[in-house]
Structure formats: C-alpha cells, structure tokens
Amino acid sequence: MHSLTVIGSVGGTMPECERCGTHLEATGGGLTDALGLASYDGYECDRCGVLLCSDCYNKRTVELAGAAPDRCPECDGTLEKR
Known part of the structure; x- marks a missing residue:
C-alpha cells in the first residue's frame, strides 16, 4: 500500500494557532518567500x-484592554508578525 507524504511541513502537520486551532500556512519555501515577498498570516513567539x-x-x-498583546501567552516572549 502506498503512503502519501506532505511536502513543506514538519512532521506531516500544518502549523496551528495556539488558541483556535486554525491551520496556518507553513513558512519557508517558494519563489515569493525567496524574494522576500511572502506574507504569512499570524504572529509567532520568538522564544x-x-x-x-x-x-x-x-x-x-x-x-487585555490595550495592555501589551505582543507578549506570548505561554512563555512571555515577544509575538512578532510572521
């Protein structure tokens, strides 16, 4: 029996939002990414x-009523635009 391999993701799964589970596009790869033109949805903790x-x-x-939303909910690192 043949098995399919997902290309462009780690461990065969898409990255997900920590809160809602929405699948986010994997970063890294493709011509637009190489040219610096890719724009990925979401924010990622640098830590x-x-x-x-x-x-x-x-x-x-x-x-948070305007308090710093750029802090990671898990480790208090900085959330930055992907």
Missing part, C-alpha cells in the same frame, strides 16, 4: 514558537 492567527491576536488585544 518558544507559539503561533496565533491574526484573528486571535486581535481578540487578545481586546481581552
């Missing part, structure tokens, strides 16, 4: 790698 989609990041901004 632990946690991902938040843009919708959850915006909801978190409202929940």
Whole structure:
C-alpha cells in the first residue's frame, strides 16, 4: 500500500494557532518567500514558537484592554508578525 507524504511541513502537520486551532500556512519555501515577498498570516513567539492567527491576536488585544498583546501567552516572549 502506498503512503502519501506532505511536502513543506514538519512532521506531516500544518502549523496551528495556539488558541483556535486554525491551520496556518507553513513558512519557508517558494519563489515569493525567496524574494522576500511572502506574507504569512499570524504572529509567532520568538522564544518558544507559539503561533496565533491574526484573528486571535486581535481578540487578545481586546481581552487585555490595550495592555501589551505582543507578549506570548505561554512563555512571555515577544509575538512578532510572521
């Protein structure tokens, strides 16, 4: 029996938003990425790698009532645009 291998992802799974589980596009690869033209949805922690989609990041901004939403909910690292 043949098995399929997912290309362009680690461990065969797509990266997911930590809060809602939405699949986010894997980064790294392709011509637009090589040219610096790729734009990926979401925010990623520079310390632990946690991902938040843009919708959850915006909801978190409202929940924190304007306090620094750029802090990782897991390790207090910095969330940066992917």
